[in-house]
Amino acid sequence: xxxxxxxxxxxxxxxxxxxxxxxxxxxxxxxxxxxxxxxxxxxxxxxxxxxxxxxxxxxxxxxxxxxxxxxxxxxxxxxxxxxxxxxxxxxxxxxxxxxxxxxxxxxxxxxxxxxxxxxxxxxxxxxxxxxxxxxxxxxxxxxxxxxxxxxxxxxxxxxxxxxxxxxxxxxxxxxxxxxxxxxxxxxxxxxxxxxxxxxxxxxxxxxxxxxxxxxxxxxxxxxxxxxxxxxxxxxxxxxxxxxxxxxxxxxxxxxxxxxxxxxxxxxxxxxxxxxxxxxxxxxxxxxxxxxxxxxxxxxxxxxxxxxxxxxxxxxxxxxxxxxxxxxxxxxxxxxxxxxxxxxxxxxxxxxxxxxxxxxxxxxxxxxxxxxxxxxxxxxxxxxxxxxxxxxxxxxxxxxxxxxxxxxxxxxxxxxxxxxxxxxxxxxxxxxxxxxxxxxxxxxxxxxxxxxxxxxxxxxxxxxxxxxxxxxxxxxxxxxxxxxxxxxxxxxxx
Amino acid sequence: xxxxxxxxxxxxxxxxxxxxxxxxxxxxxxxxxxxxxxxxxxxxxxxxxxxxxxxxxxxxxxxxxxxxxxxxxxxxxxxxxxxxxxxxxxxxxxxxxxxxxxxxxxxxxxxxxxxx
Numbered sequence: 001x002x003x004x005x006x007x008x009x010x011x012x013x014x015x016x017x018x019x020x021x022x023x024x025x026x027x028x029x030x031x032x033x034x035x036x037x038x039x040x041x042x043x044x045x046x047x048x049x050x051x052x053x054x055x056x057x058x059x060x061x062x063x064x065x066x067x068x069x070x071x072x073x074x075x076x077x078x079x080x081x082x083x084x085x086x087x088x089x090x091x092x093x094x095x096x097x098x099x100x101x102x103x104x105x106x107x108x109x110x111x112x113x114x115x116x117x118x119x120x121x122x123x124x125x126x127x128x129x130x131x132x133x134x135x136x137x138x139x140x141x142x143x144x145x146x147x148x149x150x151x152x153x154x155x156x157x158x159x160x161x162x163x164x165x166x167x168x169x170x171x172x173x174x175x176x177x178x179x180x181x182x183x184x185x186x187x188x189x190x191x192x193x194x195x196x197x198x199x200x201x202x203x204x205x206x207x208x209x210x211x212x213x214x215x216x217x218x219x220x221x222x223x224x225x226x227x228x229x230x231x232x233x234x235x236x237x238x239x240x241x242x243x244x245x246x247x248x249x250x251x252x253x254x255x256x257x258x259x260x261x262x263x264x265x266x267x268x269x270x271x272x273x274x275x276x277x278x279x280x281x282x283x284x285x286x287x288x289x290x291x292x293x294x295x296x297x298x299x300x301x302x303x304x305x306x307x308x309x310x311x312x313x314x315x316x317x318x319x320x321x322x323x324x325x326x327x328x329x330x331x332x333x334x335x336x337x338x339x340x341x342x343x344x345x346x347x348x349x350x351x352x353x354x355x356x357x358x359x360x361x362x363x364x365x366x367x368x369x370x371x372x373x374x375x376x377x378x379x380x381x382x383x384x385x386x387x388x389x390x391x392x393x394x395x396x397x398x399x400x401x402x403x404x405x406x407x408x409x410x411x412x413x414x415x416x417x418x419x420x421x422x423x424x425x426x427x428x429x430x431x432x433x434x435x436x437x438x439x440x441x442x443x444x445x446x447x448x449x450x451x452x453x454x455x456x457x458x459x460x461x462x463x464x465x466x467x468x469x470x471x472x473x474x475x476x477x478x479x480x481x482x483x484x485x486x487x488x489x490x491x492x493x
Numbered sequence: 494x495x496x497x498x499x500x501x502x503x504x505x506x507x508x509x510x511x512x513x514x515x516x517x518x519x520x521x522x523x524x525x526x527x528x529x530x531x532x533x534x535x536x537x538x539x540x541x542x543x544x545x546x547x548x549x550x551x552x553x554x555x556x557x558x559x560x561x562x563x564x565x566x567x568x569x570x571x572x573x574x575x576x577x578x579x580x581x582x583x584x585x586x587x588x589x590x591x592x593x594x595x596x597x598x599x600x601x602x603x604x605x606x607x608x609x
Contacts, residue, residue: 137576156591163584167529174536174573182543
């Protein structure tokens with residue numbers, strides 16, 4: 001039992017509730033939101049230390065032992081993601097301070113942001129599949145409001161589509177849970193894994209597994225991503241950056257958790273399906289990224305390519321593949337937030353997202369230009385930046401397990417990603433300087449700090465990846481050996 | 494012909510899903526929302542059916558009782574109902590706002606090409 005585990009969930013929710021009471025004082029809300037997220041990150045650091053010393057940390061809520069109560073489980077994988085979530089969230093908050101606008105701040109932007117983080121952290125920590133559904137809903141309901149906050153036409157249009165897709169996927173999730181409960185009689189992840197291993201994964205259980213895959217694919221943007229480009233380009237930058245960095249990753253986390261802990265017995269059906277979907281996702285996403293001439297669209301399609309690539313590593317069910325996926329997942333959360341913030345800053349400066357309407361930004365904004373360049377290289381996995389290591393491991397994983405086509409598509413699409421981002425760089429930063437300081441629509445004042453932090457992080461992660469190696473290895477070890485997780489949760493010595 | 498309650502309920506769930514899906518495929522926003530609501534009812538019934546339907550058993554396992562009702566699906570159902578309720582309310586408010594803003598609730602016209 002370790003009571004620290006609950007903190008990443010209750011700190012943001014209590015802070016959010018306090019903010020609703022003090023709705024008039026924006027300054028208080030700003031300070032409290034930063035404080036809440038930073039302390040969540042600090043808790044994650046403490047937990048990571050404890051896990052590397054003593055193994056997986058468990059909290060049985062209300063003292064009800066698993067599988068009877070709801071357990072919170074902090075394994076290395078989940079806790080690393082919580083730490084990265086906190087870092088990204090702080091940067092998006094710093095960006096929001098300057099750019100979100102007084103109107104949105106007055107209408108509960110900060111509480112909603114914290115409720116979103118509550119849902120994300122809860123999804124990472126929970127050890128119970130129904131609790132996962134509840135945490136998903138906490139996250140989704142906040143995202144419904146965040147996406148429509150401000151009420152412009154384009155936002156309303158996107159939010160209706162977004163809500164409808166997610167409501168339906170929530171229903172499918174409930175259907176899958178109902179079937180799972182009827183077949184196994186339990187909802188606890190560890191207990192489910194144990195029972196599925198005991199009775200064997202027959203056709204019916206595989207069907208439920210695929211139903212779960214559909215649900216999580218809808219959230220992650222794996223193949224079923226048609227709602228994503230429209231919804232992620234509608235809200236303001238700070239919000240779309242946090243969506244791009246976190247929401248799809250929660251779906252990916254759920255896929256990894258279910259298909260490495262519970263349904264890993266029939267990889268030639270489920271994991272091959274994930275591989276095929278990942279390949280299609282990468283190709284379609286890359287085509288979209290190359291085809292459009294609009295910053296928002298290019299960036300959202302890049303989110304889709306990233307999802308496909310991470311799941312290509314997941315599909316291999318090998319140590320190399322999942323190690324790569326973990327490195328790439330951490331990298332992707334940071335660099336997607338970074339590139340969205342950069343793109344948002346460019347749109348903020350020029351007042352347009354169309355690439356052919358501006359050029360030559362580098363003369364007035366050299367820092368912005370070079371950071372964009374670094375982010376672009378990192379996004380496509382050029383060494384020594386953070387994307388490289390993940391890319392190497394995922395490719396190695398696909399080659400080791402014989403999925404040559406998957407690795408090949410991954411490498412090919414990463415070239416297309418590089419092209420699509422360089423297109424923004426070349427068109428937007430090179431060439432004639434169209435705008436002068438007077439005709440610019442906004443300033444970069446205050447926006448450079450969060451961007452600088454994230455750029456420094458992507459360089460540091462690339463150069464110092466040995467520093468996090470022990471932690472990633474521990475996470476991989478737990479994922480590849482489900483019995484470690486099962487024993488820890490069920491308390492089997 | 495149909496000898497137990499579970500089969501009957503499963504058929505009912507199927508019918509509710511069919512009606513909901515039909516409504517989802519229509520063009521009017523309000524009908525779509527009603528469709529999600531009906532599918533939601535279907536899902537709730539499915540959860541309660543999957544727990545097994547019994548009459549007369551208490552929800553606890555006692556020393557003498559061998560016939561007990563599983564109370565967990567009811568707890569799940571209650572949570573799902575509350576979440577479904579909140580989401581539907583939010584969805585209705587949003588669609589009303591969209592109707593006010595854009596003057597139509599026809600999804601064909603809501604797609605809007607001009608100002609993108």
